[in-house]
Amino acid sequence: MKRSFFQKHAIILIVYALILVLVVIGAFNSEHFLTLRNLTNVMRQAAYLGTAALGEMMVILIAGIDLSVGSLVKLCVLVSAILMDGDPDNVWMAVSLTLGLGLSVGLIHAFLINELNMSPFVVTFASLFILKGISLSITTKPIGRASRDFLMLYSEKIAGIYVIIFFFIILILMMMFLLNKTIFGKHIYAIGGNLSVAQLSGISVKRVRYGVYSLCSVLAAATGLLWLMRMGVGDPVIGNGLELNVIIAVVIGGTSLFGGRGTVIGVLGGVLLLTFTDNLLVILGVSQFYSGLIKGLIFVAAVSLHKMENR
Amino acid sequence: MRESQNPYILEMRNIFKSFGGVNALRDVSFQCRPGTVHALVGENGAGKSTLIKILAGALLPDSGEIIFKGQKHQSFSTRKALNSGISVIYQELALVSQMTVAENIFLGREPRKYFGIVDKKRLKIEAKKLLKQLGFEVDMDMEVGEMTVAYQQMVEIAKALSKNADLIIMDEPSAILAGHELDQLFLIIESLKKRGVTIIYISHRLEEVFRIANEVTILKDGQLVGTKPIKDLSRGELVKMMVGRTLEEVFPVSFNQLGNPVIQVEEISTKTILNQVSFNLREGEILGVAGMVGSGRTELARAIFGADPLTSGTIKIKGQDVVFKNPADAIRSKISLVPEDRKYHGLFTKLSILNNITLPILSKISRWGFTDKKKENEIVERERQIHSIDMTSGNQEVQYLSGGNQQKVVLSKSLQTIPEVIIMDEPTRGVDVGAKFEIYQLIRQLNKDGIAILMISSELPEILGLSDRILVMREGKIVAELTPNETNEEMIIEFATTNTQQSVP
Ligand SMILES: Nc1ncnc2c1ncn2[C@@H]1O[C@H](COP(=O)(O)OP(=O)(O)OP(=O)(O)O)[C@@H](O)[C@H]1O
Ligand SMILES: [Mg+2]
Numbered sequence: 022m023k024r025s026f027f028q029k030h031a032i033i034l035i036v037y038a039l040i041l042v043l044v045v046i047g048a049f050n051s052e053h054f055l056t057l058r059n060l061t062n063v064m065r066q067a068a069y070l071g072t073a074a075l076g077e078m079m080v081i082l083i084a085g086i087d088l089s090v091g092s093l094v095k096l097c098v099l100v101s102a103i104l105m106d107g108d109p110d111n112v113w114m115a116v117s118l119t120l121g122l123g124l125s126v127g128l129i130h131a132f133l134i135n136e137l138n139m140s141p142f143v144v145t146f147a148s149l150f151i152l153k154g155i156s157l158s159i160t161t162k163p164i165g166r167a168s169r170d171f172l173m174l175y176s177e178k179i180a181g182i183y184v185i186i187f188f189f190i191i192l193i194l195m196m197m198f199l200l201n202k203t204i205f206g207k208h209i210y211a212i213g214g215n216l217s218v219a220q221l222s223g224i225s226v227k228r229v230r231y232g233v234y235s236l237c238s239v240l241a242a243a244t245g246l247l248w249l250m251r252m253g254v255g256d257p258v259i260g261n262g263l264e265l266n267v268i269i270a271v272v273i274g275g276t277s278l279f280g281g282r283g284t285v286i287g288v289l290g291g292v293l294l295l296t297f298t299d300n301l302l303v304i305l306g307v308s309q310f311y312s313g314l315i316k317g318l319i320f321v322a323a324v325s326l327h328k329m330e331n332r
Numbered sequence: 333m334r335e336s337q338n339p340y341i342l343e344m345r346n347i348f349k350s351f352g353g354v355n356a357l358r359d360v361s362f363q364c365r366p367g368t369v370h371a372l373v374g375e376n377g378a379g380k381s382t383l384i385k386i387l388a389g390a391l392l393p394d395s396g397e398i399i400f401k402g403q404k405h406q407s408f409s410t411r412k413a414l415n416s417g418i419s420v421i422y423q424e425l426a427l428v429s430q431m432t433v434a435e436n437i438f439l440g441r442e443p444r445k446y447f448g449i450v451d452k453k454r455l456k457i458e459a460k461k462l463l464k465q466l467g468f469e470v471d472m473d474m475e476v477g478e479m480t481v482a483y484q485q486m487v488e489i490a491k492a493l494s495k496n497a498d499l500i501i502m503d504e505p506s507a508i509l510a511g512h513e514l515d516q517l518f519l520i521i522e523s524l525k526k527r528g529v530t531i532i533y534i535s536h537r538l539e540e541v542f543r544i545a546n547e548v549t550i551l552k553d554g555q556l557v558g559t560k561p562i563k564d565l566s567r568g569e570l571v572k573m574m575v576g577r578t579l580e581e582v583f584p585v586s587f588n589q590l591g592n593p594v595i596q597v598e599e600i601s602t603k604t605i606l607n608q609v610s611f612n613l614r615e616g617e618i619l620g621v622a623g624m625v626g627s628g629r630t631e632l633a634r635a636i637f638g639a640d641p642l643t644s645g646t647i648k649i650k651g652q653d654v655v656f657k658n659p660a661d662a663i664r665s666k667i668s669l670v671p672e673d674r675k676y677h678g679l680f681t682k683l684s685i686l687n688n689i690t691l692p693i694l695s696k697i698s699r700w701g702f703t704d705k706k707k708e709n710e711i712v713e714r715e716r717q718i719h720s721i722d723m724t725s726g727n728q729e730v731q732y733l734s735g736g737n738q739q740k741v742v743l744s745k746s747l748q749t750i751p752e753v754i755i756m757d758e759p760t761r762g763v764d765v766g767a768k769f770e771i772y773q774l775i776r777q778l779n780k781d782g783i784a785i786l787m788i789s790s791e792l793p794e795i796l797g798l799s800d801r802i803l804v805m806r807e808g809k810i811v812a813e814l815t816p817n818e819t820n821e822e823m824i825i826e827f828a829t830t831n832t833q834q835s836v837p
Contacts, residue, residue: 204448207431211439214428221390221426222440223411281430 032275032326036290039319043297051304061183063293063300068189069247071292073263074270075196076240078288079233081271082200084213084280085134085141087234088264090241092152093126095260097245099156102165102255109168116246123242126152127235134234135227149264156257165255175250185247192240197285205232213280269316270295273323294319338402341366341530342387342499347396349382351732354724356382357393360556362549364499367528369521371541371562374551374574375764376736377722380534381423383551384501387532388420389413401498414440419497421488423504423534423735423762429477434459436476437491462490467516481672482509482625489517493524500524501532504735506540507762509790512829513625518544536736536764537791538567550574575766582769583797584776590800591615592650594753594784595636595667600645602635604628605808608645613753613784618775620799620816621788622824628808629788630672633755636786637669638662663692668751670742672758672788679730679742686712686726688741693748715744720770735762743771747778754778755786760794772798792821804828 047054073090080087097119104115126148133144179187200206208229211219220226248259274291276283295316302312340363349357357379364370372380385391387398389408398405400416408418427436435442437459443451456472463470468486476484485505492500506514521531521544535541541548542562550557550573557573571579593612600609605628613619623629634640636647638656646653649665656662659669680688690697690708697707712726719740723733730741739762746754759775760768775798779785789795795802796816804812804827812827 202449202452204442204444204450207435207439207442207450210431211428211435214430215426218426218428219439221388221410221420221422223414224440225411281428 030275032273032323033284033287033290035326036273036275036287036294036323040290040294040297043294043301047297047301047304054301054304059300059304061186063296064186064189065183066300067292067296068185069244069251070263070266070270070296071189071289072192072240072247073244073267074274074288074292075192075285076237077264077267078196078271078274078276078283078285079200079209080141080237081268081276081278082209082213082280082283083230083233084216085230085233086145086268086278087130087141087237088145088268089126089130089148089152090237090244090267091260091263091265092149092156093123093238093241093260094245094248094263095257096152096156097122097242098248098252098259099159099164099255099257101246101249102167103159105165105168105171105249107166107168109170112168112171119246120239120242123238123240123245124235126241127238128231130238131227131231131234135230160255160257163252163254163256167249167253171250172253185250188247193285193289200285205229209233210281213277213282215281266295266316269320272327273319275323275327277327278324291323338399340364340399341401343399344383344387345397345399347383347386347398348394349379349386349391350394355554357386358554360396360551360554362556362559364530364532365547366498366530367525368546369525369531369533369544371545371548372532372534372551373536373538373541373548373570374557376762376767377553377734378551378574378764379554380551381503381734382554384420384503384532384534387413387501388418390420414495417496417498418501419492419495419499420501421492421503421505423507425481425484425488427476427484427487427491430475432473432475433463433470433479433487434472436487437462437494439491441495458494459490462494463487465493466490466520467512480626480630482513485509486513489520493520497529499530499532501534503534504536504762505533506535506537509625514540536762536768538570538765541570542567552576571765574764579766579769581765583794584773586618586776586800590617591782593648594650595786596648596651597636598646598648600635600647601643602631602640603643604631604640606631606635607808609805609808609810610645611803611810611813613786615784616779616782617800618779618785618787618798620795620802621786621805622790622792622795622802623805623828625790627805627828629805630757631808632805633669633672633757633786633788636662637667637755639669663749663751666749666752668746668749668754670746670754670756670759672761679738679745681731681738682729684727685721685723685730685733685741688730689715689745689748692745711748719744719774720767736764736767739763740767740771743774751783753784753786755788757788758790759787760789760791768794792824795824796821 053059073094077087077090100122101115101119104118105111130144130148133139134141174184177184200209208224211224212226212229249255270291271288272278273294274287276288298315299312302309342364345361347357347360360383374380382391386393389410389412392407398408428439434456438455443454443458445451459472463486466486466489470483476487489505506517509517524531533545545562547559548562548570549559552574568578591614593614595613598610601607609632621629631640635642638659638661648654654665686708689712694703697704709726715721716723721740722737730738733741743759760771763771775785787798799816802814802816802819803810804814804824806828
């Protein structure tokens with residue numbers, strides 16, 4: 022009766038096997054690929070996608086969806102750049118206000134879903150356009166400036182690891198802890214697994230939703246800050262289409278779109294797979310236009326694998 | 333009134349509840365004494381589940397009040413009910429199938445270490461202890477969705493026990509249990525009673541009610557018929573109060589006109605549990621399959637139906653070897669399955685009754701891809717009459733039917749394809765006494781029309797009363813073949829539980 026380890030984790034194993042295949046292809050086709058420099062670059066890029074993806078994952082685990090991630094990242098890049106305005110004294114203020122902005126957006130999402138009974142799709146789809154609209158009404162050109170020391174963080178290292186990668190690793194560990202060890206985490210899986218059972222068990226579904234949507238939006242805000250660190254200015258093109266990449270990464274990683282199933286390791290695999298794909302395309306000099314095509318195919322493959330796994 | 337001298341732990345007063353046009357409860361009042369077992373009986377759709385859902389805070393009453401442990405409540409929330417000491421075993425299992433046994437048992441009340449961190453070790457130990465008390469040993473890390481429903485039911489019971497409640501409500505907990513598990517359940521109920529716990533027990537098996545209940549409350553069509561001490565009632569009187577008329581509980585007689593074998597099963601085995609199972613099923617025969625939970629009865633049904641692959645052995649239909657790769661192949665060979673778990677395998681609960689019933693024959697009743705609405709309505713009306721389904725209209729969603737009526741819809745659905753063989757897995761699970769005998773009549777009628785029936789059941793009276801032949805399974809094997817008038821319940825249980833093996837012809 023019990024499914025074996027391989028059956029249970031088929032998707033994750035396949036995802037990591039695919040990553041390995043990409044690495045091998047990369048190594049054979051370019052001497053630059055397997056350099057430490059390129060690999061740490063890929064990791065840093067993965068941190069950008071991954072930070073947002075881990076938030077999205079939680080939302081999808083409770084059988085919700087957040088389509089506003091890309092727009093929120095965009096708004097947060099702009100807002101943080103404007104607030105910081107190149108002044109090192111403004112860093113803490115800018116960072117906390119930006120994260121606060123994310124928190125409020127998440128709370129509003131959860132409020133509409135909880136109290137007005139709106140569907141997550143509708144709420145966050147509206148939010149996608151509203152946040153984008155606000156951003157573009159602020160500016161259509163790069164705006165504001167990161168302070169110098171904030172910008173320097175991008176190339177700084179802690180214990181020999183880039184700060185951004187370090188941050189990402191901590192985040193991964195925290196998410197694993199949250200989902201596997203805490204009651205909050207158990208309740209997330211329960212709500213996604215069977216909403217009515219969760220309610221009957223006395224779980225406060227509303228409270229969990231507030232937590233999950235805020236966390237997702239705070240992580241989107243954090244992603245915005247990471248972009249500012251990289252770009253140095255508030256560029257309004259940041260975040261375009263990001264929500265789709267994020268959702269694809271989450272689903273490739275074996276998270277069920279119906280909720281209740283999914284692991285951090287899986288999502289990390291999804292993030293790495295997408296990032297390696299992009300990197301390889303650049304290195305091989307393939308047009309970026311193929312990127313969407315390839316990701317789409319991987320996405321379909323992942324979902325169909327998921328179906329087979331759940332048969 | 334001085335609540336402190338209240339002899340009751342629970343009083344529900346003048347409860348009203350309607351769903352749209354349906355009056356599920358009209359002015360229902362009843363009381364429970366502490367430390368007793370209070371049975372709640374009534375036909376399918378009488379309002380039993382609705383009443384206890386109100387008590388559990390899962391539904392809000394339109395009006396009425398609840399007095400629990402001397403405290404008056406307009407209504408409960410699920411939290412409030414839990415915290416004040418009420419725990420419920422719902423009729424439709426309330427488990428999260430992706431989560432493990434231990435996680436399910438303590439869902440919403442996980443033992444914690446600090447900062448909201450789950451104490452996984454204690455979680456497992458406590459869960460294991462509870463299940464052991466119930467006489468069950470399972471892998472705590474197993475996902476609930478991978479277990480059979482009977483095991484799931486035990487998990488559900490363990491979950492209710494773990495809450496240390498003063499009032500435990502059990503909505504048909506025994507529907508899928510038999511023999512040993514049932515005895516275990518009754519032992520537990522006894523010991524709970526001794527500890528002063530009150531139990532509200534809902535069941536359609538009246539012999540259970542007479543065995544364990546102190547008092548019984550009868551509901552009919554959403555109204556209270558009465559509350560009586562069980563010792564003041566005979567079975568006949570109780571049935572009369574439930575259905576409003578005297579009911580002759582006799583099994584329809586066998587026609588005993590057996591034809592040629594339709595299915596010959598020869599030494600089939602599966603990866604799961606089936607081990608060299610062989611038998612014949614003949615035209616016009618009802619072959620009863622008895623056995624404990626986990627003895628492989630459901631697996632046998634699935635294997636014949638092409639839902640699980642065979643690892644060895646053959647199946648012949650009318651003398652010809654067949655290999656069913658999937659259920660669609662089996663259906664094409666005119667085999668139909670009435671599955672054990674209607675909610676997950678038998679019905680689309682969010683679709684209408686009409687859509688469910690006509691789904692298997694859509695191609696037959698449509699033209700150019702358009703369904704014939706008139707024909708569909710006719711079919712549903714016909715089925716409503718044949719099976720006396722209690723429904724407002726064919727457009728009602730199946731999820732809003734009472735449990736027993738859902739079962740009738742499943743039966744009706746599986747008959748639409750006009751099968752030659754029907755495999756029924758617990759066909760009367762959750763069905764009330766009146767309807768049960770209607771279903772028996774129906775099974776007999778099908779049988780008279782020459783349809784062969786393989787009937788898996790945990791209800792021994794039904795196995796004995798209806799079968800032409802009885803197979804008893806244990807640990808994936810057939811351990812005995814019996815003739816109904818040469819055997820009895822004790823003998824079947826004996827074969828199903830002990831290691832003696834009768835030679836099978
Ligand atoms: N959510 C709902 N919406 C509409 N009607 C409902 C709903 N829940 C129950 N009903 C109706 O209320 C009536 C009482 O149903 P209930 O489930 O309480 O019956 P029951 O006594 O538990 O029956 P059973 O023995 O079959 O489980 C039925 O007619 C049923 O169709
Ligand atoms: Mg019921």
